[in-house]
Amino acid sequence: MLRREFLKSAGFAVGAPFLPSFFWRSTSDGLPKFEEMAARLKDAPTINPEDYAARRVKLQSLLAERKLSGFFLEPGVNSFYFTGYQTGRSERLIAMFIPAQGEPLMISPAFEESRLRHEAGFEKIFTWEEHESPYALFARILGDLGLRTGSVAIEPTTRYFVVDAISREIPQAKFVNGESLCEALRMHKSEKELALMRLSLDATEACIRKTWTEIKLSMKEQEVAKLLSQNYASLGLSGGGLIQFGPSAAVPHGGPGGKPLELNQIVLMDCGTRVKGYTSDITRTTVFGDVSSRHEEIWQLVHQAQSAGIAAAKPGVACETVDAAARKIIDDAGYGKFFTHRLGHGIGLEGHEAPYFARGNKTILEPGMTLTVEPGIYIPGEFGVRLEDDIVITESSCELLTQRMSKIEPILV
Numbered sequence: 001m002l003r004r005e006f007l008k009s010a011g012f013a014v015g016a017p018f019l020p021s022f023f024w025r026s027t028s029d030g031l032p033k034f035e036e037m038a039a040r041l042k043d044a045p046t047i048n049p050e051d052y053a054a055r056r057v058k059l060q061s062l063l064a065e066r067k068l069s070g071f072f073l074e075p076g077v078n079s080f081y082f083t084g085y086q087t088g089r090s091e092r093l094i095a096m097f098i099p100a101q102g103e104p105l106m107i108s109p110a111f112e113e114s115r116l117r118h119e120a121g122f123e124k125i126f127t128w129e130e131h132e133s134p135y136a137l138f139a140r141i142l143g144d145l146g147l148r149t150g151s152v153a154i155e156p157t158t159r160y161f162v163v164d165a166i167s168r169e170i171p172q173a174k175f176v177n178g179e180s181l182c183e184a185l186r187m188h189k190s191e192k193e194l195a196l197m198r199l200s201l202d203a204t205e206a207c208i209r210k211t212w213t214e215i216k217l218s219m220k221e222q223e224v225a226k227l228l229s230q231n232y233a234s235l236g237l238s239g240g241g242l243i244q245f246g247p248s249a250a251v252p253h254g255g256p257g258g259k260p261l262e263l264n265q266i267v268l269m270d271c272g273t274r275v276k277g278y279t280s281d282i283t284r285t286t287v288f289g290d291v292s293s294r295h296e297e298i299w300q301l302v303h304q305a306q307s308a309g310i311a312a313a314k315p316g317v318a319c320e321t322v323d324a325a326a327r328k329i330i331d332d333a334g335y336g337k338f339f340t341h342r343l344g345h346g347i348g349l350e351g352h353e354a355p356y357f358a359r360g361n362k363t364i365l366e367p368g369m370t371l372t373v374e375p376g377i378y379i380p381g382e383f384g385v386r387l388e389d390d391i392v393i394t395e396s397s398c399e400l401l402t403q404r405m406s407k408i409e410p411i412l413v
Contacts, residue, residue: 069150153178239273283388
């Protein structure tokens with residue numbers, strides 16, 4: 001019997017559906033093929049300079065709308081989003097400033113100027129020598145721009161000592177948290193962003209399933225994690241995952257480090273990679289060997305909760321409502337105390353980003369938002385089950401970005 005045919009015959013019936021029929025996808029039909037991923041990845045779209053410029057125009061529109069003079073950023077995910085450039089942080093300040101009007105500029109140590117001019121492509125780079133203060137330099141720049149008394153948004157991960165030094169140099173200015181500016185733009189994905197995310201997710205699905213074929217009895221969690229990373233590497237990607245067997249899987253983010261794999265044991269794999277900066281996050285739970293009635297009960301309950309969450313995710317709905325829809329399934333079955341985390345999180349340039357499917361989060365879903373839906377049940381000393389798939393909010397509902405499992409697909413021993 002072919003492996004695929006075995007997996008199909010070894011599954012169990014799907015629980016009561018919560019989604020329209022078009023959401024249910026065969027686990028053996030249309031799955032990304034590992035041997036085709038390398039070629040597909042070579043054709044990945046590129047976010048080009050015009051795309052970054054368009055993002056900055058949107059940012060400047062928000063700055064003007066909120067009566068802010070500009071946006072100050074240290075290198076990081078948000079600076080990459082707006083400029084396409086990424087470099088490290090050190091005690092020597094490298095920073096960017098995007099004014100509400102005009103061209104962006106960069107502040108750099110003088111000895112780094114040639115490198116940054118070549119790599120970052122900024123027209124305006126202001127430099128400081130080792131004996132000079134970059135914060136005083138920024139104060140002079142704001143003065144030349146006539147912005148010393150304005151309100152400046154600070155990128156939310158900017159280090160405290162940097163903000164403190166700037167505020168001392170420019171006491172007339174007001175500095176505000178720029179987190180909402182970043183979220184307002186980054187939460188809505190473009191078609192290119194979605195294409196990169198789909199590639200990242202397909203590569204992860206393909207690597208998970210290839211790794212399943214390589215798992216052997218008595219392997220350690222670390223050994224399976226190494227196989228997974230090697231499969232990513234063979235596609236030219238840096239990726240990995242959290243691998244948990246049996247009782248180890250009952251700790252949501254525990255391990256690796258548990259006992260070697262035993263026959264008829266739960267295998268949980270939480271995996272991800274990046275394609276041109278855009279992340280994937282998929283969790284699959286299966287069984288190495290035979291599926292017990294207990295495995296089936298908990299797996300199907302988690303699957304039904306995930307179905308309810310996906311069905312509830314649509315424009316105009318609050319994030320907390322989606323969390324509640326999935327949580328109710330598990331609560332009503334008497335396992336509520338074993339679902340110990342939020343339902344999901346946004347995903348894009350970061351593995352975890354806004355918005356979040358969590359109790360109390362009243363953020364309203366809008367088209368273009370991308371999130372994970374990952375309910376779980378974790379029974380101490382026994383095992384845990386988590387199923388994680390990724391969605392994008394559409395104009396009327398949501399679309400799966402992943403090939404969702406419809407039943408347990410046990411690993412052939």
